[in-house]
Amino acid sequence: MDKRTDPATPPAAEPETPGDPAARQVRRALIIFNRNAGGGRKVARLEETVARLTEAGVEVTIHRTSFAGDAEQTAHAARFLGSGPDVVICAGGDGTINEVVNGLAGGDTPLALLPIGTANVLAAEIGLAIDTDTVVDTIFTGVPTPIYLGMANGRYFTLMTGVGLDAEVVASVDKKLKRKTGKLAYALATLKRWAAYRDHHFRVTVDGVEHRAAGAIVANGHYYGGRFVCAENARITEPGLHVCLFQKPGRWQAIYYMLALFGGFLDRLNTYRVIPGREIHIDDDRDGPVQGDGDIITRLPLTIGIGPETVRILMPRGAS
Structure with missing residues (x-):
């Protein structure tokens, strides 16, 4: 995992959030990143999102997946960390989201999307535009909404x-x-x-x-x-x-x-x-x-x- 924090500058006790009355406080964010999503062409959008979050005082940890099931294991483990993330951000396509959802199901940690896949159907389903401004705004002001899941052979x-x-x-x-x-x-x-x-x-x-x-x-x-x-x-x-x-x-x-x-x-x-x-x-x-x-x-x-x-x-x- 990569931590985008400056060891000489500890995170502020009260991180800045966008000047919006609906903004939630986000201190720590875990980004689960599938480097192969979208043909690996959208790393720039990831970096821009990380920069925006860091500027707002968020401690960002990036986990780059390296094998099938990695995203699921990482999301599941994040639920049980004593000082776990305030939000898990899935940077990938619908297949990566599937893994993350299987890891988060039944927990309270909210999931945010950074759509960089081929089709990005779930982003369309929830009405999320894929531009960085909308993605970052939703991380801070999005409404945590329970979604029902289907189950196929468990x-x-x-x-x-x-x-x-x-x-x-x-x-x-x-x-x-x-x-x-x-x-x-x-x-x-x-x-x-x-x-x-x-x-x-x-x-x-x-x-x-x-x-x-x-x-x-x-x-x-x-x-x-x-x-x-x-x-x-x-x-x-x-x-x-x-x-x-x-x-x-x-x-x-x-x-x-x-x-x-x-x-x-x-x-x-x-x-x-x-x-x-x-x-x-x-x-x-x-x-x-x-x-x-x-x-x-x-x-x-x-x-x-x-x-x-x-x-x-x-x-x-x-x-x-």
Whole structure:
């Protein structure tokens, strides 16, 4: 870990905060930084944020992740430090946030976002702009709001979990290419999986009722892949999941579903359904990949429900 403090100048007893009556006092901040997020191109935004916090009198500690699960372990450990941070700041994408959330779930330490990932869906979900001014302002004045979590095979997710073409794309993304090109790596992986597509159905059981679908996304929030709406009524601030069923298989049908998602008319297709649910089981003859918050988190068969714990996230003032 790197500490951005001057040993010759101890932190002030009463750190300065922005001149805003809504500002909270933040003495210590832990930044969990995924250096590979956003292709490693956004270190400047991290450094600018650290400088702004330090100028406001905050003692900033940076932990740079070095292995899968590192962010989760670090966030979990921070909850039990005697003089732990007043806020944990996740500098990364939705996959890094997934790890941090799994580490913080059930605790009181608030989570702030420094979005530097490829899609930054959770930032969109809470109405957080990614500019430094807004990020820093939210760290000081954001409203600590409990968010409900989904659980897939015992692991928390914040936004969504899914099976089918989207999970196969995530599983086949070239990680080195992703670090260099970002969304282009996903586009190339999509073409690769689309070319290899074969008609297939999953067995999706929602609260005891079985359905068949070529693909399924279980949504905890309404955005998917950026600011594209997948489940209009899903909200992370409300307990409940929404099962998005892509019912019709086919290579060209998959393209049509993507165009409908990007074009904003997915909910008007008669082969697409969204079903509210609390207990979901997804099964298949294969142990295919399952994506959660943009990373592969487990494999089929899959049991999904509402997690027993919440995480407090700092939401921008005025966000709905």
